[in-house]
Amino acid sequence: MSSTTPLRVAVLVGSTREGRFAPVVVKWLTGHLGQRDDLRADVVDLAETPLPTVLPAFGQDPAPEAVQALALVTPRLAAADAFVFVTPEYNHSFPASLKNAIDWHGVEWHGKPVAFVSYGGLSGGLRAVEQLRVVMAELNAMTIRNTVSFHNAFGAFGADGRVDDPAVDTAAKALLDQLTWWAHALRDAKSARPYAA
Numbered sequence: 001m002s003s004t005t006p007l008r009v010a011v012l013v014g015s016t017r018e019g020r021f022a023p024v025v026v027k028w029l030t031g032h033l034g035q036r037d038d039l040r041a042d043v044v045d046l047a048e049t050p051l052p053t054v055l056p057a058f059g060q061d062p063a064p065e066a067v068q069a070l071a072l073v074t075p076r077l078a079a080a081d082a083f084v085f086v087t088p089e090y091n092h093s094f095p096a097s098l099k100n101a102i103d104w105h106g107v108e109w110h111g112k113p114v115a116f117v118s119y120g121g122l123s124g125g126l127r128a129v130e131q132l133r134v135v136m137a138e139l140n141a142m143t144i145r146n147t148v149s150f151h152n153a154f155g156a157f158g159a160d161g162r163v164d165d166p167a168v169d170t171a172a173k174a175l176l177d178q179l180t181w182w183a184h185a186l187r188d189a190k191s192a193r194p195y196a197a
Ligand SMILES: Cc1cc2nc3c(=O)[nH]c(=O)nc-3n(C[C@H](O)[C@H](O)[C@H](O)COP(=O)(O)O)c2cc1C
Pocket: 015, 016, 017, 019, 020, 021, 022, 023, 088, 089, 090, 091, 092, 093, 119, 120, 121, 122, 123, 124, 125, 153
């Protein structure tokens, strides 16, 4: 694959809560992604494609209902060159729905970069992000240093979904630039030799 082929970025939406704030943040993020010719976004919304919460026994295939649900998610994660996790903070961590989606998968994460856009109350979801870094290290993913975090998220967006703060746009650009660099580096490396998990 040519290094100029646009990178496929799966945006994984962590919250499945009724009445969730997540779509506001996702719309803002996809606005930024849409401005870039080098990235192609695919929003994987766990509320639209829910995964079962019961994992199969070791060595067993998933139940038929799980296979059906996974068919809507797994190929899209597998096809991604990079990920952005959009996560709120729940009780100083990230939502169970996001952990469930992570745990259903393995090789789909390997050797790929993951960036985080977080939101919440005072902490802006940063505690959720720090915990996700530990989890994703176990899955051979490369987490991106820079984050975009929305503190007191309800007040951060205008009625039109825009964020009236140039520093946030700068942070988003830095995050996507870092993600892009790593995604190219890792995609090129994997095309030279298979990833050794
Ligand atoms: C179960 C639960 C726990 C929460 N815990 C925290 C928390 O520890 N720290 C924080 O800053 N916000 C916390 N919040 C606030 C959420 O981060 C905030 O409401 C956010 O909008 C939730 O994302 P969602 O609406 O997309 O589900 C919590 C919200 C819920 C529902």
